Amino acid sequence: MPELPEVEHMSRLLHGWLVGQRVTAVALPDPALVRHGDVRALEGATVQRCWRRAKLSILETDRTAVVLSYRMTGKVVLSAGPEDHERRVRLRLERADGAAVLFDDTRRLGEAWVLPRAHLQGWLDARGLGPDCWPDPPAPAAFGQRFAGTRAAIKPLLLQPARIAGIGNIGATEALWRARIDPRARAGALEQADWTALRAGVLGWVEDTLAAEDQPEIHWVTQGGPNPFAVYGRAGGPCPRGCGPLVALKQAGRTTTWCPGCQRRGQP
DNA sequence: AGGACTGTTCCGCG
DNA sequence: GCGCGGAACAGTCC
Numbered sequence: 050m051p052e053l054p055e056v057e058h059m060s061r062l063l064h065g066w067l068v069g070q071r072v073t074a075v076a077l078p079d080p081a082l083v084r085h086g087d088v089r090a091l092e093g094a095t096v097q098r099c100w101r102r103a104k105l106s107i108l109e110t111d112r113t114a115v116v117l118s119y120r121m122t123g124k125v126v127l128s129a130g131p132e133d134h135e136r137r138v139r140l141r142l143e144r145a146d147g148a149a150v151l152f153d154d155t156r157r158l159g160e161a162w163v164l165p166r167a168h169l170q171g172w173l174d175a176r177g178l179g180p181d182c183w184p185d186p187p188a189p190a191a192f193g194q195r196f197a198g199t200r201a202a203i204k205p206l207l208l209q210p211a212r213i214a215g216i217g218n219i220g221a222t223e224a225l226w227r228a229r230i231d232p233r234a235r236a237g238a239l240e241q242a243d244w245t246a247l248r249a250g251v252l253g254w255v256e257d258t259l260a261a262e263d264q265p266e267i268h269w270v271t272q273g274g275p276n277p278f279a280v281y282g283r284a285g286g287p288c289p290r291g292c293g294p295l296v297a298l299k300q301a302g303r304t305t306t307w308c309p310g311c312q313r314r315g316q317p
Numbered sequence: 318a319g320g321a322c323t324g325t326t327c328c329g330c331g
Numbered sequence: 332g333c334g335c336g337g338a339a340c341a342g343t344c345c
Contacts, residue, residue, distance in 0.1 A: 052323055104324075120324050122342080137342085156342045158324070201335065210325080219323055281323090301336055304321085 053215035086163025103214035123159035193244035204232035224250035234315025
């Protein structure tokens with residue numbers, strides 16, 4: 050479910066739910082969630098910061114940092130009571146007022162790490178993440194430079210967090226369509242104008258998705274709402290630019306939906 | 318029954 | 332040695 054806009058949204062929710070609040074109890078119904086450290090370190094502590102890096106949410110108290118990775122199906126929800134038996138709750142942080150923040154994760158691929166706060170920066174550095182794609186991605190030339198040194202097609206490269214962090218399969222699909230770039234284009238075949246367009250395409254996708262975040266279709270797949278994307282999930286349908294039918298392409302095991310009519314930049 | 322799926326890491330092949 | 336694709340993780344939903 051979560052791509053960068055959803056992770057940004059959830060990090061803001063966590064901020065509102067937890068900053069300034071004391072965590073009165075911690076429950077860990079699925080201990081496999083925590084890959085390092087002891088999440089009970091949060092008990093009795095007051096949350097000072099909640100923020101996002103790449104697709105990670107990070108909670109900080111005065112001494113402890115908790116990093117959450119949502120992977121495919123993770124999400125955080127605020128529970129007002131014990132009515133959540135339908136969910137797959139892997140972590141529960143209780144507040145003094147009785148409400149609780151739940152980490153709900155159907156497929157159980159999500160992960161958490163608990164670190165001394167002083168180790169957080171080093172831990173993040175060791176992940177080797179590239180610069181975030183939002184809100185301040187590298188300028189076009191430097192953006193393109195992040196994709197140097199490979200002969201692979203641009204689409205799978207956009208999914209690599211070590212190059213530019215925060216772009217997932219939906220984001221890559223939507224950004225390439227916005228930038229009119231052929232998903233099969235070799236990175237080395239792209240020029241300055243293409244990088245400018247791609248960078249703008251990524252920013253546009255994040256900002257448009259964030260702007261829609263308040264509306265009920267945020268979790269469109271799981272909740273059955275309308276598909277809010279221009280091309281993702283619309284293979285066989287018309288290109289919004291009126292070119293013709295959109296086409297599904299499989300690259301490195303992931304589906305890309307694209308328009309052969311208007312995505313002609315860098316075509317191989 | 319079999320395949321697809323919004324993420325990420327690791328393994329093995331060329 | 333390296334870059335790349337594919338598998339793997341785990342569960343649900345067609």
